[in-house]
Amino acid sequence: MTDRNMPPEEAAPVNDSSSVDEAMAQVASTIPEGDWSRFHWATPLLSLWKVWAALAAAAFSILLQVAEEGFSEVWQAITGITTTWVLIVAGGALALSLLVILMSWLVWRKQAYVLAPSGVHYRSGIFSGTHRHVRWDRIQSVEIKQGIIPRLLGLGSIMIDSASSSGSNLSLGLLKMNEIQALRSQILTIASAARAGTEFSVDRGESVGDLYDPDDAYAAEKPFYQLPTGRLVGSILLSGILLTTLGALAAVLVPLIWLDGGFSFGLVVAAGGTVAALWGQFNLNHGLKLFLTRDGIRVRRGLTTTTTQTIPPRRIHAVTLEQPFLWRRKDWWKVKILIAGSVIDEDSINSAMTRSTIMPVGTRADALDLLWTIIPSVGVDDLGGFFDDALSGTGPSRFFAPTPPSARFLDPFRRRRNGLVLTSTVAAHRDGWLTRRLTVALHGHWQGLKASQGPVQARLGLGTFELSLVAGDTTWSASNFSIDQVWGFLSEERQHGLHARAVNDRESIEQWSQRVGVA
Amino acid sequence: MTVATPLAPGITFTRISTDHAKVRALVGAFWFVPVAVILIIAAVAWSSLLWLIISLAAVLVLILSVTAVKVRAVYYTGYHETDEELLVCRGIMFRRLDVVPYGRMQEVKVEDGPLLRGYGLASITMETASATADAKIPGVPRAEADRLRRRLTELGTTKMEGL
Numbered sequence: 222m223t224d225r226n227m228p229p230e231e232a233a234p235v236n237d238s239s240s241v242d243e244a245m246a247q248v249a250s251t252i253p254e255g256d257w258s259r260f261h262w263a264t265p266l267l268s269l270w271k272v273w274a275a276l277a278a279a280a281f282s283i284l285l286q287v288a289e290e291g292f293s294e295v296w297q298a299i300t301g302i303t304t305t306w307v308l309i310v311a312g313g314a315l316a317l318s319l320l321v322i323l324m325s326w327l328v329w330r331k332q333a334y335v336l337a338p339s340g341v342h343y344r345s346g347i348f349s350g351t352h353r354h355v356r357w358d359r360i361q362s363v364e365i366k367q368g369i370i371p372r373l374l375g376l377g378s379i380m381i382d383s384a385s386s387s388g389s390n391l392s393l394g395l396l397k398m399n400e401i402q403a404l405r406s407q408i409l410t411i412a413s414a415a416r417a418g419t420e421f422s423v424d425r426g427e428s429v430g431d432l433y434d435p436d437d438a439y440a441a442e443k444p445f446y447q448l449p450t451g452r453l454v455g456s457i458l459l460s461g462i463l464l465t466t467l468g469a470l471a472a473v474l475v476p477l478i479w480l481d482g483g484f485s486f487g488l489v490v491a492a493g494g495t496v497a498a499l500w501g502q503f504n505l506n507h508g509l510k511l512f513l514t515r516d517g518i519r520v521r522r523g524l525t526t527t528t529t530q531t532i533p534p535r536r537i538h539a540v541t542l543e544q545p546f547l548w549r550r551k552d553w554w555k556v557k558i559l560i561a562g563s564v565i566d567e568d569s570i571n572s573a574m575t576r577s578t579i580m581p582v583g584t585r586a587d588a589l590d591l592l593w594t595i596i597p598s599v600g601v602d603d604l605g606g607f608f609d610d611a612l613s614g615t616g617p618s619r620f621f622a623p624t625p626p627s628a629r630f631l632d633p634f635r636r637r638r639n640g641l642v643l644t645s646t647v648a649a650h651r652d653g654w655l656t657r658r659l660t661v662a663l664h665g666h667w668q669g670l671k672a673s674q675g676p677v678q679a680r681l682g683l684g685t686f687e688l689s690l691v692a693g694d695t696t697w698s699a700s701n702f703s704i705d706q707v708w709g710f711l712s713e714e715r716q717h718g719l720h721a722r723a724v725n726d727r728e729s730i731e732q733w734s735q736r737v738g739v740a
Numbered sequence: 741m742t743v744a745t746p747l748a749p750g751i752t753f754t755r756i757s758t759d760h761a762k763v764r765a766l767v768g769a770f771w772f773v774p775v776a777v778i779l780i781i782a783a784v785a786w787s788s789l790l791w792l793i794i795s796l797a798a799v800l801v802l803i804l805s806v807t808a809v810k811v812r813a814v815y816y817t818g819y820h821e822t823d824e825e826l827l828v829c830r831g832i833m834f835r836r837l838d839v840v841p842y843g844r845m846q847e848v849k850v851e852d853g854p855l856l857r858g859y860g861l862a863s864i865t866m867e868t869a870s871a872t873a874d875a876k877i878p879g880v881p882r883a884e885a886d887r888l889r890r891r892l893t894e895l896g897t898t899k900m901e902g903l
Contacts, residue, residue, distance in 0.1 A: 669873025670839040672747040689873030719824055
């Protein structure tokens with residue numbers, strides 16, 4: 222790798238996709254062929270597991286059909302197996318495996334990445350080439366991901382999050398963990414330099430030393446929050462999903478047993494789906510630890526697939542605290558954050574949604590501590606009183622503007638919780654009847670404001686006031702306030718936003734690490 | 741040619757071209773006519789098919805009322821440029837007011853279909869990084885759309901702000 226300074230490269234216009242493509246191709250052609258690096262050879266083999274999973278699923282469904290037709294036929298099928306059949310099946314499996322390995326090798330040869338002065342480049346594709354380019358100043362966060370098999374092999378992949386609204390995360394992998402570590406620190410350093418507008422050089426030095434294990438690196442650090450397994454299990458059991466499922470199952474099973482109906486395999490499959498969803502929750506969040514590091518809040522979690530996500534607090538647009546009804550007695554809370562570009566992911570939107578939850582369950586004190594690390598000040602004097610009101614208060618309150626009486630026609634139950642406050646630093650909305658919710662958005666981050674009124678609201682003199690936040694699973698929408706209130710909020714929030722954007726109210730990462738005491 | 745909305749008292753908005761109402765009426769007719777033809781054929785040819793006739797009639801009523809609401813909304817749609825933000829008000833039955841700061845603009849889109857072009861109109865959309873904040877001004881004269889696009893692009897780049 223050679224040292225190169227950032228050339229005076231012309232910034233591609235963000236709003237013109239065709240010229241971005243051209244610019245990208247141009248930039249790509251200037252990268253020397255020797256700079257491209259390949260991934261670990263196991264990469265395609267492990268990514269082809271989907272082929273095997275599909276085969277297994279097909280086999281399972283055939284078996285299911287056979288079983289439903291009756292066990293005598295199964296027995297017939299088993300006795301019908303001859304040596305020739307075994308040989309044919311084995312030969313087929315061998316041929317398929319060879320084909321998979323050949324395909325893997327071809328795929329692997331075409332995959333490469335490079336850290337160039339213009340950004341991170343990735344290319345792949347056997348028949349049609351794909352070239353992806355993330356500019357340094359657009360990188361939002363960098364995350365290390367390790368599945369169970371790569372973990373055993375000392376491999377991992379690195380996920381680069383950019384704020385693009387159409388693209389997905391760029392995933393580089395698999396690579397040796399030492400290399401991952403070197404890449405990660407390099408990417409974080411350059412990305413922050415590029416955002417600050419200072420000069421930087423790209424130099425991916427060879428990593429030395431023993432096999433890098435993220436757990437070792439964090440062993441010395443004291444986690445800011447650690448999720449006990451018991452609490453995670455408890456929160457899942459009290460989540461309501463399980464109760465609903467049990468209720469539904471009982472509703473199906475009881476008549477079946479009483480009316481002497483047949484046993485359905487569909488039911489088993491449905492139950493399996495629920496178990497899989499619950500397991501997914503458990504697997505994702507098992508052993509979750511939050512660290513405060515110089516780069517931001519680091520979230521490490523997962524049982525079979527361990528992910529490490531570093532979130533620069535500057536990039537957080539809003540925070541939501543949520544309490545399902547059954548958690549009320551324990552006073553547990555869930556903390557969700559909103560980051561630009563966090564929802565768009567190769568995985569389904571569901572997995573992205575769960576990843577935005579950085580504290581799946583914690584006590585009120587834990588949740589408020591975390592909130593404090595993200596938001597320096599909520600702009601009120603009496604914090605205790607404010608958060609009592611915000612989290613569990615109902616009715617008219619010292620801090621929150623209440624809805625007018627006419628809102629009771631539209632919101633008979635929710636009205637007492639529905640309240641909002643615009644402080645000098647944040648816009649907070651508390652909401653929810655069974656599930657309590659508090660959404661805190663920062664003035665400097667919204668993309669637009671919205672006021673609306675439907676026909677029924679118009680009759681009652683009500684309206685809805687909304688902050689348009691970046692795409693994600695967080696919304697900030699306060700419905701059924703009086704129309705005068707709505708205009709008041711809108712005018713006030715316009716001023717707050719104008720001011721916040723002008724002074725760039727967010728603290729820098731250095732200020733942040735000073736404040737939370739990790740500098 | 742100005743509009744006001746109870747959502748933003750004291751602000752006068754520039755109304756979009758009323759020709760846009762004709763465009764919307766034509767779009768409504770585009771859906772209305774074939775359904776009406778099928779309804780007539782069905783009623784004449786198969787007089788026993790009661791449910792087909794009822795459902796077609798329901799669809800007709802739906803198309804008519806939606807078109808009426810959309811056409812009427814044109815007369816209450818307007819935009820207002822401040823030094824910092826673009827304000828767009830829309831609708832009368834479902835009123836909406838969008839406020840988008842110029843600095844939040846990611847992309848300006850000017851679109852015209854054959855119908856819009858026929859009346860010399862275009863619609864202009866200012867897109868942001870939010871899925872819900874999109875200040876769309878439907879049906880302004882082409883020259884005005886181009887002026888807006890230039891102005892928004894210019895203001896958007898000078899006031900370019902990070903997310």
